[in-house]
Structures are given as structure tokens and as C-alpha cells.
Amino acid sequence: MISPRRAPGGFPVVGIIGGGQLARMCQPPAVNLALTLHVLSESPDAAAALVVPSAPVGSHLDVGQVLAFARDCDVVTFDHEHVPAEVLQALVGAGVPVHPKPEALLFAQDKLAMRERLTDLGVPCPAWVPVHDAAELAAFGDLHGWPVVLKTPRGGYDGKGVRVVSSVQEAADWLAHGEVLLAEECVPFTRELAVLAARSPSGQAAVWPTVQTVQTNGICTEVLAPAPQLDPVLAAKISQTALLLAGELDITGVFAVEIFEIAGKAGTAPSYVVNELAMRPHNSGHWTIDGSVTSQFEQHLRAVLDLPLGEVSARAPWTVMGNVLGGDYDELYPTYRHLLARDPGLKVHLYGKGVRPGRKIGHVNVYGDDLDALRVRARHAADYLEGTVTE
């Protein structure tokens, strides 16, 4: 197995399980900070393997491979949340520092465990119930109204872990598996928000400004940082919730909380419920690469190494992130060349991935004073790279 080469002077090696774009985007801050990455990669041409010298190919499902990989690391962290509990326990058993810890990671791996814990902590959630059969689903729908959001607590069926059902009949195939499901009320939200935070093993924590996320066909396509016209009291509550979760769940590293904002009735203040929890750098935090003093990737490296955290303030009044999805043609470079000419202030981040329709292949950031103009620039750039606009 390829061994990582450390910088002299006592600098550590950070192991990352998974070679996707999140691991890839840790490489620029690792270069700056003289940290060495060691990536357990799915293939030699995975996003991170293209840019990290030490990226052995191996499986996150194989205890032996993961343990061998970890022998060269001072700490192990993750590109994704799919490492099984038994592999995580083997790492911990072997004395490898793992961040986030398996006990915290559970709340991103198991949505039912997450709902139980958040409800215990008094964190606002949509109404929810574990559903074992048709009768329980019918009772929940009749009480909270249809449609109902149905989720598989872990993974999913046919690649899907969430669906909206208007009747028990529509859920028949999932119910037929005989496994517990999570039913949630369909929240009448006005918009989606996300809060990104980091916590170190020593307990230091930092929260970035809350952002607005815009979803198109279930994929995050745009992030506005900070969330425009967010009620300051609500903003403070959301930041406090992130810090509460960081401490109570003993989270280490960067994590994100996806949130639904709900309008107040008749002049009352808006409120929120937590939608999802992600225990890693997150798409809603890509704006921080160009928009914050410390990016989420630099912060994640600092946090898992128990280095002091960096400043999280915004560098511009507004930063807008646009996700770039794969389109119909795969020769991206000529398109990108034209785009750079059109907008010299555009910050392009591509993941070195082959184009497939709908696949996240990169993102763009723009920042400045005029939010509307920034949104137009980010949207155009993403659409142009996707091929849905041609001028």
C-alpha cells in the first residue's frame, strides 16, 4: 500500500476514507497547512485520487483494508457516512483516533436515532413516528395530514431513501420489506436553510452564518450566504442549536444541519424545524472556500486534528454558490474556457469527475455587494457548464 510522505517538523497525516470531492477539496488547505492527506479511494481516478499523492485504492467495507490504511494515519475521518459500524468499531478498537466518532456518526447514519435524540434535546423537529406497518402509517397520516414524508432510517430502496406518499397504498412496496420506516409530517416551509459548524475533540466550536439553500428536483443547486433577510432572533436560535448539537452529540469535525424555515402566523416570528444532519463538510458549505476566512475543508482538518479552529466570518456581504451538474456533453474544457473569459471574478471548483447527466461535477462561487447580480452570475455559470444555456 502507498505510504503517505509527511512534511518534516512533526506534521501529521490525516486519513480520509473515501476519495470523493469532499476529500479532494481538503487538499488545497492541507497544502497550505503542511498537512499530509492519505485517502482510501474507490478507484485510481476518484476525485481525490487525482490530486493527492497518497491515495491507495481500497474498500471502506473491508475491515482489514481499513485497518491497514489507518496504520499510516494520525487521525481518520470520512468523505461520506457509509462506513459500517463494525469497521468503525474495529478502528476504535485498534486505538485509531476517529473523528467524528462512531457514536456521533450514528445520528447521521440512522434518521430514526437522530429524531429520537433531537426530540429528547428539545430541538424542533417535524412531527414524526416510527412506522412498522400500514396501520401505523395510516394513523400518522390521518393525525398530521397527507401527504406524509416517508424515510428509510438507513440507506434506502432502489437508491431512494426519501419519498412523499399521499396514501398507505403508495407506500406498499416499502412497507412490504417489513423493516421500520420513519414517517414525518410534510412541513409547510417557506424556504430551506442550513447551518454549518465545527467542533474539536477539546470542545472548541465555531458556527458559520446560516445560509439559504435552493433545491431543484431534490438537488441543492444554489446557496445564498448569509440567508437573506433572516430574522435575527431565528438566526441566533439556529446557531445555538448547532452548538447544542455539537456538544450534546459529541460531534468532532465539520457538520451541517439542514433546516426548514416556517413563517410565523399573523405577525409572529418565524420558526424552524431540523430536516437532516450531515456529519462532514457539506454542499451547503462550499461557499466558505471563497466566502469565509476559514473554509469548511480547512476547518475540518483543524477540527479532526484538534488544532485551534479558524475564524468563520464572511469575507463579503454576500457569497453565492451554484452547483454544477453534468449535462449532455463531456468535453467540459472548451466550455469552461469561454466561461472564464465571460466572468473574470468567477471562482470555479471542478472535481475532476467525468460528466454524467445530473451528477455533481463542481460548483462556482461569486461574492460581492449585490445579491441579485451574484445570483445571476452563479446561475449562468452553472447553466453554461451544464449546457442548458449556450451564451
Added chain:
Amino acid sequence: MISPRRAPGGFPVVGIIGGGQLARMCQPPAVNLALTLHVLSESPDAAAALVVPSAPVGSHLDVGQVLAFARDCDVVTFDHEHVPAEVLQALVGAGVPVHPKPEALLFAQDKLAMRERLTDLGVPCPAWVPVHDAAELAAFGDLHGWPVVLKTPRGGYDGKGVRVVSSVQEAADWLAHGEVLLAEECVPFTRELAVLAARSPSGQAAVWPTVQTVQTNGICTEVLAPAPQLDPVLAAKISQTALLLAGELDITGVFAVEIFEIAGKAGTAPSYVVNELAMRPHNSGHWTIDGSVTSQFEQHLRAVLDLPLGEVSARAPWTVMGNVLGGDYDELYPTYRHLLARDPGLKVHLYGKGVRPGRKIGHVNVYGDDLDALRVRARHAADYLEGTVTE
């Protein structure tokens, strides 16, 4: 030889001859832009080789090795200016795009050629003369005053290419070599400035704001961006000079012009002369990594690939760069950990190099509104990492 692995979609490979910190600092923007670096490195633990997957070890002096290396590159550029003319010509002869071109690189390799060309172009220089013997040096010193700055046009003797001599006797050892030297008047400058610019093969050019550089014992220790209280007419002249040189010398890539500012007499405007020319990203431009929309390393990659250049405006009213020199102890990581705790807004850039007293091992950037406070922060951080202050 290790082959570079390109990102799919038609993205190119940029070859860099030399694996020092300038090559290393090209890796973060290469990751963002999905460009692949291929580095001909001095050793497997050179600064760039630690962070670039494709960094074969080879010599820039060996035509065969350089040609073999270049076969995998779409363009070849440099970490340093020491590639011999015959190696450059062999690359050009083999049809490899080389940027900067040998004809332009000459003006950074040969100080006498630079002085001749700049004087022809009407660019202000110190009084200068080629010196072949003691009589010529004596005549120059008697005309322009002693001491005289004496330079070897190429390379140097005993690792030194510049010295200040107060008499012909002090220059006896250099004169004894029988090779032409460059004598320059000792300019009574008030401070040192530098201007950084980029030009692409298509002829697009961009100039960053002029900065002030502070030298200590002949090493650049601090850069203030932009140069405080710079006369706006002088600033415009300096920018125009950079653009003139870019076009007239047919420079491609990023380059820097080191400048002496000279006070105006009796209320007249200040003036300047050009001190040196560097045909590559430059220490005086490290502030751009955190302080400008486009860093000099991103811009250099764009320029040598003939991609459109990025915006060069400053992101904050002031950015201060402090060079970190090696001190007496080599366990840098604990020191660095304390420093990150002291200043969460500090941007640390380390080169992965072993500590040797006086060696450039990294730099720090800080930015904001209060120049004096920023200077204190940058100075402290650099001194703390060097070990000359301990709290």
C-alpha cells in the same frame, strides 16, 4: 517515469520544472480548476513533490530527462529561472509550448541583457555600465559615486550575485574571474516596491496593485499590499511599465518587477527605477493567495495555458504578508498549533520544508482594515514560527 493523470473532459497537464514552493503553491488552484500538474522535482521530498501526485525526480540540466518529462505535458513552465538556454531550446525545438519563452526568460537570467533592453525601452533604471576590468569600475564609481552595486549578470560566485563595493580593491576577487560584471549606481531609495503582472500568449495582461516590500538582511521579510500612501501618478506609471514590459519582452505567465522608489526633491513628485525582474510567481505576490480575487499561482496557470486571466483586485483594504524563515529548532508543529490558537484569522502557508536557519519555509497572510495592527500580527506570527519570540 510517473505519468500524470488528467481530469476527464479535455483538461490539460501543466509541466513545472523544479519542485520548490512556487510549484507547490500552484497545486491548490490546480485542484480547484481541475488542471493536472506534472512536476520535474529535485527530490522525492521537495516541497511540490509532497503534494503533487505526479512529481518524477529529474534534473533541469539534463536535456534528455527534460524532454522525456515534457512529453506528458501540454505546456511547460518553471519553478525557477535556472534552466539553461540549450535545454530551453531543445524543448522549443521539440515543439513543446514553453512559457515564459526562452527569449523572454533571458531578461530574468541575464541582468546585463535586462538593463540594455529596459534602457532601450526608456524604462527608468539606475545608472549602469558593463564592467570588464578595474579601470572601467573605477571610472563608473568616480562618475556616479561610491559605493557601487556590483552584480554578476548570471548566477554568481560563492552563491552571491550581488555585492556593494566601496572601492575597486573590494571587487578584486570578482574582477579576477575576467568575466563581464554589471556595475550600478547605489540608488538613494526611500523604500522598495514591487509590481506583479501576468500576460497570456494571446496578449491579455493584468496588473495587481503595486506593493511595498520590506527587506531584512537582503531577504524579503514583509509585503504590504497595496503600498501605503503611494503617489497615484507614480502607481499608474509603475502599472504602465509592467504592461509595457509584458508586451515588449513578450512575457507569458506571471512576472514581478522589483522597484526602488525615490523621493522627489523640494516638493516634486516621487520617481522610481527598476531594480530586478523575475519571470515567475514571486515572493512579493504571496499576499494574493488570500488578498486578491485571483492568486498569482492561479493566474500563472491560466496564463501559461492561454486561459482567460482572472480578476486581480484586492479583497481587503490591506493585506500583509510575513515571510517565515527557519530558526534554530525543527519541531515546527507544536509552535504552529499555539500560533493558530493565538490568531484564528491568520492564514498560514508552509512549504513542507525542513527547517534550516534563514531558509524560507513559509509565509503568513493577514488582511483587514487596520494596517498597523495587521503588521503587528504578521510580524509576530513570523517571529514566533522562527522562534525569535516565544509568547
